[in-house]
Amino acid sequence: MKSIIWTIAGSDSGGGAGIAADIKAIESFGGHACTIITALTAQNSMGVEAINAVTIEVLESQFAALESDMPAKVIKIGLLANIQQVEFVAAKLAHFKANWPLPPLVVYDPVAVASSGETLTEDDIIPTLKNTLLPLVDVITPNTQETQILTGHYLIGPSAVRDASEAFFNLGVGAAVIKGGHWDYPQGYCVDYCAVPGQEYWLGNEKIIAPHNHGTGCSYASSMAACLGLGYPLKDAFILAKAYINQGLKVSVRIGQGIGPVAHKGFPHDLADFPTVIEAGSWLGKELELEPWDRPVVAEFSPSETQQLGLYAVVDNCDWLKLCLENGIKTVQLRIKNSDTPNLAEQIQTAVALGQQFQARVYINDHWQLAIEHGAYGVHLGQEDLDTADLVAIKAAGLKLGLSTHGFYEMLRAHNYQPSYLAFGAIYPTTTKDMTGQIQGLEKLKHFVPLMKAYPTVAIGGIDLIRAPEVAATGVGSVAVVRAITEAADPLQAISQLQQAIKV
Structure with missing residues (x-):
């Protein structure tokens, strides 16, 4: 109603x-x-x-x-x-x-x-x-x-x-x-x-x-x-x-x-x-005398080579990252949320090397300092990171920048920075993080995509094999998944089916 x-x-x-x-x-x-x-x-x-x-x-x-x-x-x-x-x-x-x-x-x-x-x-x-x-x-x-x-x-x-x-x-x-x-x-x-x-x-x-x-x-x-x-x-x-x-x-x-x-x-x-x-x-x-005065808005990050990032896998370790790359996924994010994870720097270094080996777009979530140090392809940041990350250093290092957005205001805020891509979420409820009050749904996604047509766009959050085709039908350039691969009974089959499902 x-x-x-x-x-x-x-x-x-x-x-x-x-x-x-x-x-x-x-x-x-x-x-x-x-x-x-x-x-x-x-x-x-x-x-x-x-x-x-x-x-x-x-x-x-x-x-x-x-x-x-x-x-x-x-x-x-x-x-x-x-x-x-x-x-x-x-x-x-x-x-x-x-x-x-x-x-x-x-x-x-x-x-x-x-x-x-x-x-x-x-x-x-x-x-x-x-x-x-x-x-x-x-x-x-x-x-x-x-x-x-x-x-x-x-x-x-x-x-x-x-x-x-x-x-x-x-x-x-x-x-x-x-x-x-x-x-x-x-x-x-x-x-x-x-x-x-x-x-x-x-x-x-x-x-x-x-x-x-x-x-x-x-x-x-x-x-x-x-x-x-x-x-x-x-x-x-x-x-x-x-x-x-x-x-x-x-x-x-x-x-x-x-x-x-x-x-x-x-x-x-x-x-x-x-x-x-x-x-x-x-x-x-x-x-308008807004503070902090000394934090400039950094824009025009390195553009993506393509508007269509395709199936985008989000994984939490290099074993999963390698499996995804070996099976044809060209856009992968290494998302290790805990900064105290043992051998974090080594995992990021390995992820960067795997991306180079498979000529793929491997993004590092959050850990921008280590991404710069090890020459990563790109970093993915949330809205809260825009207030703390050294965007000048990220841009100077030539890294691609992906930004998460949750709604129209955050999308327009992200547009100020002219990132390499924009991610919209959560499209559906998800168990990977608490997204209370931030579920976007397909109707909003249908508005987001044409507004941000200058950027590669990514839909993320609660997307599985059944939902992937209707998400892709909105015209979004990439569909990101987490559990649809890592919790699948047959991950290789899941990758193949997801890649076919988003070719609408």
Whole structure:
């Protein structure tokens, strides 16, 4: 079944924002949008002419109808027109979170002022919002003006953005996504910020000059809600929502005589629409005063000789590595996780020699120092290694670099480094490591592969002989296996069958 997303917001008779935009954005990501209308607005591309808040009785009837039949996985909230509505919706959310078997996530886009400048609320609802609603919000998505209204922090620099997010946490909000469309810092760029306590993410791209941008805030929040409904982690929902808005702004057109709506063009598939993941060592990172200052982003590693790495065996000793090479596998990774393993250096030296003997691509997992010392073909690193490994030394030694990614955000972060290949995982649950919350599945893989078509791509995680053909059918250039060979009753037969299975 499709993920059910409720949107609690006002209508827009001009079709550009509010409920109209929410439905389009949610449906673009494959969710099913249910609506609870808080106000009937009379507006067009020129502005808002009237706001007609619905009564609490009308709100109650809409809630009752949906709650009895179509409970939400995520609830997105937009315009709440008065104090009574804020109190009523907050009471409903508290009830759902306390009593539903699967409490809904709540995404709140704090709409108080329309992009045209009109005030959309009837009363001073800010104190009520802070006291009743915000403690129930999992993700808040304000622009700079809304952030200032709710927190009192004027966003004059990156430290103020962090301070504002802390203010939201102190009000009980789970995560803050502060949109940078009106910030213009650094000049000419649009920088968005996402934070949970103890963790932050920055995205940036050149500012898109688009006069027709009505409904961007609603669409942004609804895109995030839809992605969270799909089970995506927050950082992936963040980057996809940003890409969705960038995509829409580039092709938005005038409808009516005033400001036209942002376009809704479906799931973003063009890499040019995705923002940059801002790293501390990049020039944008330095502008934003991200630390550590002295760790540059190293890019353009030695490219792979082929886009099709084929069957990719991951093994934990040189006996298995030799068996795989002897039976025609050309891409193998030696993954010895324990740094205290006896004779580790000798095993890596042997692995390098075997790779040279069989003219194969042998990657060393994690142990980049020994890989450099013994002249390895390449190294494979995880995301956490990007913060600690000497990437300058790896590149200078001419080693190939493979990077693990788990989702859209990590994939775009890895893209900053322009590695030799990208690995996507875990595609299926696996017993070789704990991948809780990081299972990607075939649907995500189908999005990853075309986005990263400039790189050799590898799918890994829980893939066996039965699953290999459907994984290969996504167009991924390599299928990596672990247990499918090392735990097979007949490893040689398993290698032969796997090689045939991925030739789709």
